[in-house]
Amino acid sequence: MKNGTTHLFVPGPTNIPEAVRRAMNVSMQDMRAPDFPELVLPLFADLKRIFKTDTGTVFIFPGSGTGAWEAAISNTLNRGDRVLMSRFGQFSHLWVDMAQRLGLDVECIDVEWGEGVPVEEYQRRLSDDKGHKIKAVFVTHNETATGVTSDVAGVRAALDSTGHDALLFVDGVSSIGSIDFRMDAWGVDLAITGSQKGLMLPAGLGILAASEKALEAHKQSRMERCYFSFEDMKAPSATGYFPYTPPTQLLHGLRASLDLIFAEGLDNVIARHHRLAEGVRRGVHAWGLRLCAKEEKWWSDTVSAIVVPENIDARHVIANGYARYRTSFGAGLSKVAGRVFRIGHLGDLNEVMCLAALASAEMSLRDAGSRIEAGSGVAAAQEWYRSEIARNEQML
Numbered sequence: 001m002k003n004g005t006t007h008l009f010v011p012g013p014t015n016i017p018e019a020v021r022r023a024m025n026v027s028m029q030d031m032r033a034p035d036f037p038e039l040v041l042p043l044f045a046d047l048k049r050i051f052k053t054d055t056g057t058v059f060i061f062p063g064s065g066t067g068a069w070e071a072a073i074s075n076t077l078n079r080g081d082r083v084l085m086s087r088f089g090q091f092s093h094l095w096v097d098m099a100q101r102l103g104l105d106v107e108c109i110d111v112e113w114g115e116g117v118p119v120e121e122y123q124r125r126l127s128d129d130k131g132h133k134i135k136a137v138f139v140t141h142n143e144t145a146t147g148v149t150s151d152v153a154g155v156r157a158a159l160d161s162t163g164h165d166a167l168l169f170v171d172g173v174s175s176i177g178s179i180d181f182r183m184d185a186w187g188v189d190l191a192i193t194g195s196q197k198g199l200m201l202p203a204g205l206g207i208l209a210a211s212e213k214a215l216e217a218h219k220q221s222r223m224e225r226c227y228f229s230f231e232d233m234k235a236p237s238a239t240g241y242f243p244y245t246p247p248t249q250l251l252h253g254l255r256a257s258l259d260l261i262f263a264e265g266l267d268n269v270i271a272r273h274h275r276l277a278e279g280v281r282r283g284v285h286a287w288g289l290r291l292c293a294k295e296e297k298w299w300s301d302t303v304s305a306i307v308v309p310e311n312i313d314a315r316h317v318i319a320n321g322y323a324r325y326r327t328s329f330g331a332g333l334s335k336v337a338g339r340v341f342r343i344g345h346l347g348d349l350n351e352v353m354c355l356a357a358l359a360s361a362e363m364s365l366r367d368a369g370s371r372i373e374a375g376s377g378v379a380a381a382q383e384w385y386r387s388e389i390a391r392n393e394q395m396l
């Protein structure tokens, strides 16, 4: 018999708010009905606010973040095009792998896991590329595997200072809607996200925004594409009708999740993610443990990857959390398997939920043989949350 709730602290899929769940519980409707655009059209306008773009065009594909990666590449580049990428975690690795498999000529900079996009090295390579052979520069804004947030604005500055006209691709799957992201201000050409992270929905939507420059590049792009074609997927934002069957319930859920985000205020959502993440980090440091993200500038506000002591296997921590305390933590992926476990702190959550994650992690760590002091992480986070909430009240 299991009482109470289970605790989901993986960095996506995230908790679905009750209002979103209810909004999705609707009868099926005709996707060609005269009033279907009333649901669809405002979603595009509102997603632009999430991407912080006035001039970009939003595409919604039934799919996931990986599909949105493929849509971005196959609609704007050509086989054999040189692209500049960096690899420092499982998701940046997978994007490199996709680019290679789609026939791009990938110039990949391997960076130690725990670091972020090597902005200075990007700058050097762009400046050396006098003939502008590099057609696109890729940034994984938030590397979910290592809890590392990279400097997109810095990469834009590197492009501008070298006078380079490459397209800027950004994977914002675990950042957009939770961590500061500014498509227009940072001159991002293709921004990618999925529905199951900051948007607090089930997986099933691959969402991207393309700049005017990306749409110009699209005209010269001859890569094979069909399901992910921009031409076909232009229709919904203009007419409200999809070229193939849309996941209608997810669109209703998206309506509800956007309403929740705007009711809180996008910038407040971002500030809340910072406050919650900082409490988790304080807890981790009070245990005497460290984050996989090597420097503070890379600390992620949506996921903390925690390095376990040498004598502990992080897989045991995760197994204990799940079996004994009904808590799901994120696993260490690939190179960091067994070395880290992750606490996802994004989406629909609050201070006390983060305290529960820390309490459960403390017990799971101790059960796995770690000597961290019981209650130390929770206490550190409690004090941070108390002081931040009091400070926010004073500012009102």
Ligand code: PLP
Pocket: 012, 064, 065, 066, 067, 091, 140, 142, 143, 144, 145, 171, 172, 173, 174, 194, 203
């Ligand atoms: N990029 C990042 C940063 C991710 O965290 C993920 C998934 O966790 C993906 C891409 C892949 O997205 P999806 O699983 O929705 O295909």
